[in-house]
Every structure is written in structure tokens, then in C-alpha cells.
Amino acid sequence: MRSVINRLTQQEDVNFLLTNRIPRRLATRLMGRFTHIEQPFVRDLSIAIWRFFAEVDLSDAEKKQFTSLHDCFTRALRKGARPIDLDPSILVSPCDAIVGACGAVAGAELLQVKGRPYTLNDLFGDSDLASVYRNGRYATLRLTAGMYHRFHAPHDCRLETAAYHPGELWNVNPVALRRIDKLFCRNERAVLRARLTAGGDPITLVAVAAILVAGIRVHCLNRLLDSRERQPATFACDAIFRKGEEMGWFEHGSTILVFAPDGFSLCPRVEAGAVIRTGQPLMRLP
Numbered sequence: 581m582r583s584v585i586n587r588l589t590q591q592e593d594v595n596f597l598l599t600n601r602i603p604r605r606l607a608t609r610l611m612g613r614f615t616h617i618e619q620p621f622v623r624d625l626s627i628a629i630w631r632f633f634a635e636v637d638l639s640d641a642e643k644k645q646f647t648s649l650h651d652c653f654t655r656a657l658r659k660g661a662r663p664i665d666l667d668p669s670i671l672v673s674p675c676d677a678i679v680g681a682c683g684a685v686a687g688a689e690l691l692q693v694k695g696r697p698y699t700l701n702d703l704f705g706d707s708d709l710a711s712v713y714r715n716g717r718y719a720t721l722r723l724t725a726g727m728y729h730r731f732h733a734p735h736d737c738r739l740e741t742a743a744y745h746p747g748e749l750w751n752v753n754p755v756a757l758r759r760i761d762k763l764f765c766r767n768e769r770a771v772l773r774a775r776l777t778a779g780g781d782p783i784t785l786v787a788v789a790a791i792l793v794a795g796i797r798v799h800c801l802n803r804l805l806d807s808r809e810r811q812p813a814t815f816a817c818d819a820i821f822r823k824g825e826e827m828g829w830f831e832h833g834s835t836i837l838v839f840a841p842d843g844f845s846l847c848p849r850v851e852a853g854a855v856i857r858t859g860q861p862l863m864r865l866p
Contacts, residue, residue: 615650623648634726654729654829662732664824664859668778670847671863672823673721674785675731675836679854680720680757682846685839688714692764693757702765703786703837705745705812709773712782715842717863719850722752722835730829731836732858733821734783737774742798743814744805745769752790752835764788764837770796770805772827777820781844781865786837787830798828824859838862
């Protein structure tokens with residue numbers, strides 16, 4: 581049964597219709613409410629269905645019993661489940677993910693997939709910030725439905741601001757990325773500007789929301805960034821994080837884009853299609 585469903589949903593047209601030709605914002609709000617239901621039967625059934633459709637590994641979760649589907653989605657991991665590479669010359673992955681487009685920014689242009697370019701200014705909505713990463717390095721990290729959904733500091737850093745950009749809620753899977761221009765720039769997202777505490781190099785994480793997974797929690801703000809913010813908003817943070825320390829989570833999961841200035845380089849084996857885990861090498865400092 582599962583193999584039949586997988587074959588069906590892997591058909592691009594069907595996949596696109598199922599995830600994008602529905603009222604995306606309404607579906608996301610309903611899913612958000614449903615996943616918070618703590619009634620035992622609903623909780624257990626929804627977690628079982630989720631695990632049937634997605635590859636979910638709960639063996640490294642901090643706890644084994646969950647109050648709701650949301651509680652399971654946003655689970656913490658047991659201590660030591662994600663060893664952090666402590667080499668000071670290494671920027672580590674902030675999350676578990678499949679690597680998408682990555683490499684050098686060509687001037688101010690980069691790719692969501694081959695043949696689908698977008699610009700730093702379109703993504704950040706800030707020309708000054710875009711100039712910081714001109715000819716820099718980037719990595720697209722896609723969190724699948726069954727993955728661990730929290731994100732962590734890629735290095736010892738100070739988070740300076742979090743800018744929220746309201747937007748669409750397109751799916752961010754490969755099917756949609758191949759069909760929708762500038763998808764990351766159109767979707768709801770949070771731009772997290774940070775600076776390494778040693779050396780002062782800037783780094784920026786862009787957390788991109790998607791259908792069914794809107795809502796980005798940044799711990800130091802003690803608030804959820806989602807569509808209730810009707811207008812773009814920038815929040816001062818001034819929060820210090822140690823390398824590997826948890827910064828926040830997606831309500832379910834989506835995509836994180838990592839940006840570093842010119843002079844940084846991708847680590848070996850960081851390439852499109854590779855699986856990477858929180859704390860593993862992502863980029864090397866100059």
C-alpha cells in the first residue's frame with residue numbers, strides 16, 4: 581500500500597496538484613490547529629498516519645511520549661544525539677536536511693534549482709544586506725516531513741536581528757522548486773542576521789515557511805513569527821549562541837538557507853542531494 585502511494589505522489593503533476601492547488605493558507609491554519617489536539621485517540625492516530633507516510637526516526641528523541649502531533653513534530657533530541665564539530669574553522673549545518681542548490685553566489689544571483697535563479701535582494705528585501713553576500717557562498721537545506729525540525733547556531737555567534745517577511749505558502753519540495761520562479765522570495769520567511777563572536781564575520785540564516793508548516797519560532801524573541809504579522813517587521817535580538825545551541829524551530833519543517841561572505845567555502849561532500857545532519861561540517865571559514 582505504501583509503495584503504491586509513494587509512486588502516485590512521486591508523479592510531478594499529481595504531487596503539485598495535491599500540495600499547491602488547494603487553499604494553502606486555510607489548509608495550513610487547519611493543520612496547525614489539528615496538530616495541537618491532545619486527545620489521546622486523535623494524537624495517536626495522527627502520529628501513526630504521519631509515520632506511515634514519512635520516514636520518521638524517533639529513536640533519538642529526548643522523550644518517547646508526546647502530548648500531540650505538534651509535540652512530536654517539534655521534538656527535542658536526547659543529549660549527544662547530534663555531535664557538533666567544534667573545529668573553529670568550520671561552520672556547521674544548523675539542521676538535519678537534504679542539501680539543495682549550493683555553492684557560490686554569482687554577483688547577487690543564485691539558484692533555487694537549475695534554471696530557476698533569484699537574487700539576494702529579492703530574498704532579503706534589503707539591498708545593504710544583499711551587498712554583504714555578493715559573490716559569497718550559500719547552501720539550501722531542505723527539511724523533509726519526518727526530519728528533526730529544530731535549528732541550531734552554525735558557530736559561536738551573536739544574533740542581531742530577525743526580520744519577518746509575510747508571503748505565500750507554496751510547497752518547497754523539488755517539484756514546486758522546478759515550477760515556481762523565486763519561490764523562496766515569495767514564501768513567508770524569517771531572515772536571521774548574525775555575526776561570529778570571534779572575528780566578526782557576518783552569517784545569515786533564512787528560515788522559509790511552506791504549506792502546512794508556516795510558523796517559525798525564534799527562542800530569543802519568545803514569539804512565533806507567522807501570518808498574524810500582517811506587515812514586514814524587524815525585531816532586535818542581541819542574543820549570544822554557542823555553536824550547536826538551539827536557536828528555534830519550525831512548527832513542522834521547511835527550508836533553511838545559509839549565507840556566508842566571499843572567502844568562505846563549502847566543505848567536502850556538501851552537494852545537491854547529500855543528506856546532512858545538525859552539527860556536521862557545512863562551510864569553512866576563510
